[in-house]
Amino acid sequence: MAFCKNCGNQISDQAVMCPMCGTMVSAPVNNTPKATSGNFLWAVLGFFVPLAGLILFIVWKNDRPGDAKMAGIGALVGFILNIITSVLWGVIVGLMEVLLLEGSYYYY
Numbered sequence: 780m781a782f783c784k785n786c787g788n789q790i791s792d793q794a795v796m797c798p799m800c801g802t803m804v805s806a807p808v809n810n811t812p813k814a815t816s817g818n819f820l821w822a823v824l825g826f827f828v829p830l831a832g833l834i835l836f837i838v839w840k841n842d843r844p845g846d847a848k849m850a851g852i853g854a855l856v857g858f859i860l861n862i863i864t865s866v867l868w869g870v871i872v873g874l875m876e877v878l879l880l881e882g883s884y885y886y887y
Protein backbone atom coordinates (compact mmCIF):
# COMPACT_ATOMS: atom_id res chain seq x y z
CA MET A 780 0.00 0.00 0.00
CA ALA A 781 1.05 3.58 -0.66
CA PHE A 782 0.13 6.81 1.04
CA CYS A 783 -1.03 10.01 -0.56
CA LYS A 784 1.72 12.60 -0.30
CA ASN A 785 -0.87 15.34 -0.03
CA CYS A 786 -3.37 14.13 2.61
CA GLY A 787 -1.73 10.95 3.92
CA ASN A 788 -4.69 8.76 2.97
CA GLN A 789 -3.82 5.10 2.38
CA ILE A 790 -4.31 4.28 -1.30
CA SER A 791 -3.83 1.31 -3.59
CA ASP A 792 -0.48 0.86 -5.33
CA GLN A 793 -2.32 0.78 -8.66
CA ALA A 794 -4.22 4.01 -7.96
CA VAL A 795 -3.20 6.95 -10.13
CA MET A 796 -5.27 9.43 -8.13
CA CYS A 797 -6.00 9.76 -4.40
CA PRO A 798 -9.72 9.03 -3.84
CA MET A 799 -9.78 11.39 -0.84
CA CYS A 800 -8.27 14.59 -2.20
CA GLY A 801 -7.85 13.94 -5.92
CA THR A 802 -4.08 14.41 -5.93
CA MET A 803 -2.31 12.60 -8.76
CA VAL A 804 -0.16 9.82 -7.33
CA SER A 805 3.11 9.24 -9.16
CA ALA A 806 3.69 5.60 -10.07
CA PRO A 807 6.53 3.78 -8.28
CA VAL A 808 9.87 4.35 -10.01
CA ASN A 809 10.34 0.69 -11.01
CA ASN A 810 6.95 0.72 -12.78
CA THR A 811 7.49 3.81 -14.90
CA PRO A 812 8.21 3.17 -18.60
CA LYS A 813 11.81 3.44 -19.70
CA ALA A 814 13.13 6.64 -21.21
CA THR A 815 10.81 7.62 -24.02
CA SER A 816 13.38 8.45 -26.67
CA GLY A 817 11.93 6.76 -29.74
CA ASN A 818 13.71 4.73 -32.35
CA PHE A 819 14.67 6.91 -35.32
CA LEU A 820 13.84 3.95 -37.58
CA TRP A 821 10.15 4.67 -37.06
CA ALA A 822 10.62 8.24 -38.26
CA VAL A 823 12.23 6.86 -41.43
CA LEU A 824 9.34 4.42 -41.89
CA GLY A 825 6.80 7.18 -41.30
CA PHE A 826 8.65 9.38 -43.76
CA PHE A 827 8.43 6.83 -46.58
CA VAL A 828 5.03 5.43 -45.64
CA PRO A 829 3.14 8.31 -43.96
CA LEU A 830 -0.02 6.23 -43.54
CA ALA A 831 1.88 3.53 -41.62
CA GLY A 832 3.53 6.21 -39.49
CA LEU A 833 0.15 7.70 -38.67
CA ILE A 834 -1.29 4.31 -37.70
CA LEU A 835 1.75 3.53 -35.52
CA PHE A 836 1.43 6.94 -33.90
CA ILE A 837 -2.22 6.28 -32.98
CA VAL A 838 -1.53 2.71 -31.80
CA TRP A 839 1.57 3.60 -29.75
CA LYS A 840 0.80 7.05 -28.37
CA ASN A 841 -0.05 5.62 -24.94
CA ASP A 842 2.20 2.55 -24.67
CA ARG A 843 5.28 3.78 -26.56
CA PRO A 844 5.17 7.58 -26.62
CA GLY A 845 8.77 7.90 -27.82
CA ASP A 846 8.31 5.60 -30.81
CA ALA A 847 4.86 7.08 -31.46
CA LYS A 848 6.37 10.57 -31.57
CA MET A 849 9.08 9.39 -33.97
CA ALA A 850 6.56 7.70 -36.26
CA GLY A 851 4.29 10.74 -36.07
CA ILE A 852 7.04 13.21 -36.94
CA GLY A 853 8.23 10.99 -39.80
CA ALA A 854 4.67 10.69 -41.11
CA LEU A 855 4.13 14.44 -40.87
CA VAL A 856 7.39 15.29 -42.67
CA GLY A 857 6.75 12.61 -45.30
CA PHE A 858 3.20 13.85 -45.79
CA ILE A 859 4.24 17.49 -46.20
CA LEU A 860 7.06 16.53 -48.58
CA ASN A 861 4.58 14.47 -50.60
CA ILE A 862 2.34 17.51 -50.99
CA ILE A 863 5.28 19.78 -51.90
CA THR A 864 6.55 17.22 -54.42
CA SER A 865 3.17 16.80 -56.09
CA VAL A 866 2.68 20.58 -56.24
CA LEU A 867 6.15 20.97 -57.74
CA TRP A 868 5.43 18.26 -60.29
CA GLY A 869 2.17 19.99 -61.16
CA VAL A 870 4.05 23.24 -61.75
CA ILE A 871 6.78 21.53 -63.79
CA VAL A 872 4.29 19.60 -65.93
CA GLY A 873 2.24 22.77 -66.37
CA LEU A 874 5.31 24.73 -67.44
CA MET A 875 6.35 22.01 -69.86
CA GLU A 876 2.90 21.97 -71.42
CA VAL A 877 3.03 25.74 -71.83
CA LEU A 878 6.51 25.51 -73.36
CA LEU A 879 5.47 22.67 -75.69
CA LEU A 880 2.36 24.56 -76.76
CA GLU A 881 4.41 27.68 -77.41
CA GLY A 882 6.95 25.59 -79.32
CA SER A 883 4.26 24.12 -81.54
CA TYR A 884 2.79 27.58 -82.01
CA TYR A 885 6.05 28.77 -83.52
CA TYR A 886 6.37 25.76 -85.77
CA TYR A 887 2.97 26.13 -87.37
Ligand SMILES: [Zn+2]
Pocket residue numbers: 783784785786787788797798799800801802
Ligand atom coordinates in the same frame (compact mmCIF):
# COMPACT_ATOMS: atom_id res chain seq x y z
ZN1 LIG B 1 -4.91 12.53 -0.83
